[in-house]
Amino acid sequence: MTDDVLLVHGGTPISGEIRVRGAKNLVPKAMVAALLGSAPSRLRNVPDIRDVRVVRGLLQLHGVTVHSGEEPGELVMDPSRVERANVTDIDAHAGSSRIPILLCGPLLHRLGHAFIPGLGGCDIGGRPVDFHFDVLRKFGATIDKREDGQYLTAPQRLRGCKIRLPYPSVGSTEQVLLTAVLAEGVTELSNAAVEPEIEDLICVLQKMGAIISVDTDRTIRVTGVDRLNGYTHRALPDRLEAASWASAALATGGSVYVRGASQREMMTFLNTFRKVGGEFEVDEDGIRFWHPGGPLKAIALETDVHPGFQTDWQQPLVVALTQASGLSIVHETVYESRLGFTSALNQMGGHIQLYRECLGGTPCRFGQRNFLHSAVVSGPTKLEAADLVIPDLRGGFSYLIAALAAQGTSRVHGIDLINRGYENFEEKLVSLGARVERPSAS
Numbered sequence: 001m002t003d004d005v006l007l008v009h010g011g012t013p014i015s016g017e018i019r020v021r022g023a024k025n026l027v028p029k030a031m032v033a034a035l036l037g038s039a040p041s042r043l044r045n046v047p048d049i050r051d052v053r054v055v056r057g058l059l060q061l062h063g064v065t066v067h068s069g070e071e072p073g074e075l076v077m078d079p080s081r082v083e084r085a086n087v088t089d090i091d092a093h094a095g096s097s098r099i100p101i102l103l104c105g106p107l108l109h110r111l112g113h114a115f116i117p118g119l120g121g122c123d124i125g126g127r128p129v130d131f132h133f134d135v136l137r138k139f140g141a142t143i144d145k146r147e148d149g150q151y152l153t154a155p156q157r158l159r160g161c162k163i164r165l166p167y168p169s170v171g172s173t174e175q176v177l178l179t180a181v182l183a184e185g186v187t188e189l190s191n192a193a194v195e196p197e198i199e200d201l202i203c204v205l206q207k208m209g210a211i212i213s214v215d216t217d218r219t220i221r222v223t224g225v226d227r228l229n230g231y232t233h234r235a236l237p238d239r240l241e242a243a244s245w246a247s248a249a250l251a252t253g254g255s256v257y258v259r260g261a262s263q264r265e266m267m268t269f270l271n272t273f274r275k276v277g278g279e280f281e282v283d284e285d286g287i288r289f290w291h292p293g294g295p296l297k298a299i300a301l302e303t304d305v306h307p308g309f310q311t312d313w314q315q316p317l318v319v320a321l322t323q324a325s326g327l328s329i330v331h332e333t334v335y336e337s338r339l340g341f342t343s344a345l346n347q348m349g350g351h352i353q354l355y356r357e358c359l360g361g362t363p364c365r366f367g368q369r370n371f372l373h374s375a376v377v378s379g380p381t382k383l384e385a386a387d388l389v390i391p392d393l394r395g396g397f398s399y400l401i402a403a404l405a406a407q408g409t410s411r412v413h414g415i416d417l418i419n420r421g422y423e424n425f426e427e428k429l430v431s432l433g434a435r436v437e438r439p440s441a442s
């Protein structure tokens with residue numbers, strides 16, 4: 001098949017301007033939150049990505065009316081006629097996203113039951129869904145596991161509870177928030193994720209009438225209410241996409257102005273970008289990233305939950321580190337299999353060695369569990385074109401960056417996976433002067 005392949009003619013710096021819209025890690029969750037309301041919600045700055053289309057389809061299957069608003073990137077969602085969806089129709093969405101599990105709490109509140117099929121998502125390490133079901137049981141849900149998926153019921157109103165996360169998981173925190181807001185009583189969540197996208201979801205829920213407080217020790221308290229309204233909200237910009245384009249500019253020796261990028265949510269990335277040798281300039285409309293010339297610098301890097309260096313920033317930046325002088329050390333502490341993408345970079349001429357040991361000081365869950373979760377990147381190395389098969393969303397964009405930086409023409413397979421989180425990425429590449437094309441069918 002050639003319809004899922006992109007030819008990338010590398011060796012040319014990218015240069016120009018692109019725009020990022022709302023964050024992939026917020027927008028679909030805010031769409032799910034609309035299910036909780038008794039009136040229509042209006043969400044702005046929505047990107048046209050696959051995860052948004054998946055959730056839109058799921059909402060419509062459950063009787064929510066969804067249509068475009070007055071401005072580009074605006075969705076209006078009316079949940080006044082929520083209904084039970086056909087199991088077969090829901091199952092058609094299985095494997096395309098993990099977001100359906102977040103519909104559980106809202107559907108239990110609205111209908112008293114929910115069905116969740118098998119779940120998909122990127123294969124970058126353990127993302128166990130069992131914890132989501134454990135949380136829902138604590139709220140009072142009953143779960144019946146069958147061959148085609150999980151059937152959930154709530155015979156009575158869900159009740160608030162105390163939950164401590166073993167790790168500050170974003171997905172688990174979202175599950176608790178979306179369930180707790182209409183549960184009876186108070187829910188206390190400790191060791192919660194506090195990413196900017198979580199804060200923005202809390203803002204959405206507060207606009208709807210929720211009562212949520214966030215303490216400095218990662219504790220979130222939610223006082224359940226009887227009813228929520230709709231909301232009007234403009235999603236925060238996608239800091240992960242913005243950083244991906246920044247890394248692309250650095251790896252190719254180019255310059256990219258990312259309109260819509262916000263400094264506040266990217267401060268940790270910006271510090272690291274500067275340490276490597278990249279330059280950036282912030283104005284009121286966005287951030288310009290560029291390679292100033294001269295050698296890049298090797299660094300020691302550890303991923304961590306917010307406010308640390310985000311794991312989704314790691315893969316694109318590693319491509320740029322192949323062009324830095326010296327030995328860079330990368331310690332991945334969030335997803336145990338996220339460094340697997342580096343084998344393709346070595347195939348292209350990179351020098352990256354993986355280790356099972358923790359090459360860093362950040363407490364890590366993987367040190368004694370035999371996962372290759374640390375890397376030493378030796379550079380600079382000249383990258384050569386190759387046939388590449390995309391493993392996951394961020395790894396896929398990293399392969400695009402590597403292909404852009406490499407000499408020759410690379411064939412990148414599985415390219416449509418990138419549509420999950422990068423809006424119109426092919427058009428953006430072309431606007432930046434990248435030479436990319438779909439192969440002819442002959």
